[in-house]
Amino acid sequence: MTAEIDVLVLGGAGVDTIVHVPELPVPLADSHMIRPGIVTRAGQSGDFVALGTSALGLRTHHLDLIGDDHEGDLVRALHRDHGIALTAVPQPCGTKRAVNLVGPDGRRLSLYDATRGSETDRLPEETVRGLAAVSRHAHVVITQPCADALPLLREAGVTISTDLHDWDGVNPYHETFALAADLVFLSAAALTDPEAVMRRIAARGRAEAVVATAGAEGAYLLADGELTHVPAAEPPAPVVDSNGAGDAFAAAFLYGRLGGEDALHCARLGAVAGAYACTVPSTRVAAVGPEALLAGVAGHVPGTLSGA
Template sequence: MTSQTGVTRTDTTHTGTVDVLVLGGAGVDTVVHVPELPLPYADSYMIDSGIRTRAGQTGDFVAMGLTALGLRTHHLDLLGDDPEGDLVRALHREHGIGLSALPQPAGTRRAVNLVGPDGRRLSLYDTSRSRPGDRFPEDTLRALATASRHVYVTITQPCAEALPVLAATGVPLSTDLHDWDGENPYHEPFAYAADVVFLSAAALADPERTLRRIAERGRARTVVATAGAEGAYLLADGELTRVPAETPPAPVVDSNGAGDAFAAAFLYGRLAGEPPETCARYGALAGAYACTVPASRADAMGRDRLLQAAAEPRP
């Protein structure tokens, strides 16, 4: 169904109060398993495992993770009238995720993920699938945000322009800065507007310094930097703690989506009223599970499995 604002609603089951509105980050990935990363130059490679295209980028994975944990979730983004957009719409229908899709004439976001034998990935993003004038209609954005307990904002365009409208609603915000180096100015509006900030420690020379700067300059009282097998750094109300990594329940095959799973599970704990340390353990457990899911498949840790794992003592 398409409204007068051009919003296509592919799911009408979330017309009441929503737990989390996910903004942006919808798209499609083409996954290629390669023999090693970095990939040495060669005229050609034979990919015996196949080359697969499936729906699922950062916003999709967060929305899927939240829904698997029992939270009422709605996703707002721009999608093209193209095969990639059809895959994204089908993913949301399959998992019961509410989706409001605005038309994107430039097409649905897409990327190519090269995945190494150890699960590491190299992502190639097609930046031609956006336009400088892209915007979310303020009335649509405000209506969905005020009907939500929380808004998770991806750093994809045009989410930066949506931040003032979201801030005016007073709804708590979270975001993931991904592999921010602590210097790129593009990430700063997101870092300083959110109440909860996630990022990867991969590009940070001094994670604690970056976490404290985010807290000092912005609204966040909780900042988390994930560090893969080394766990995570949690800054909550000025106190920095280290969060141990959790043992994956199966062999690690792909790290794609681990950060999104961490964020979804952390927010699940936060909305349930759990302390930051418990939220971070939820995130670590869901992130470890995500590393066992092949890149060609879209899957997320369910609530029962998460709570069962969290109840077990650490080794």
């Protein structure tokens, strides 16, 4: 069957309420005056990956559980406005939502509403199979219903990527995703030894490449048994917020990978996209386009072999 979808994104659709705070952690006080204000907008991990791949010209389809509520309307509008196909499975518990506390330096603390889902949530098997059958690649967000879809995606023969975010390298929940994916992204923020965790993922699972992002320090790429340090790219404007930077990195990496580029070049694309995302205020959603991405990577410093 001919592929109609380049990237099928599973999970991670939701709404964030952005609250700017004077610093993180928030100083204990009876109240704080918040500027530039409090804004609620659609856009969580899966939304940002879908936005990123779509902006780069990849045919993208997003699948998730979404409620019949105001937050769900915001998610549906985001996809409609950006021309991203969306299959919204009804979620009686409501659409995923979170509060993001954003400090002056762009760092954030996310508070997720754990009531917007249940242990019995599932993505319909027929829907997953049908979309996977016409997809080249699936990016799976680590939200609870998506773990059960991994075997279905594997049966369909699509390649799989996932983002473990700030995994500590120990929590068993993340391992299901890490060991099933061909391409694994994670943040180095909670890891004392990123290289050891990356090599363990590659040895125990099926990952051809593992990427650990490290903010201003760039990223580490493990591919073909070699660990390479990929420097951070120069942001095209002042850094205002790190929200969505990891998702932008993943989207650009997939753009390169599906275009036949080697892993190091893909990581360099990711670094440029991640830097661009850091210049976008948390109250907005925007992704780098192909021309700006390719121009940015042309001036990016190549990676060097490193012992993270």
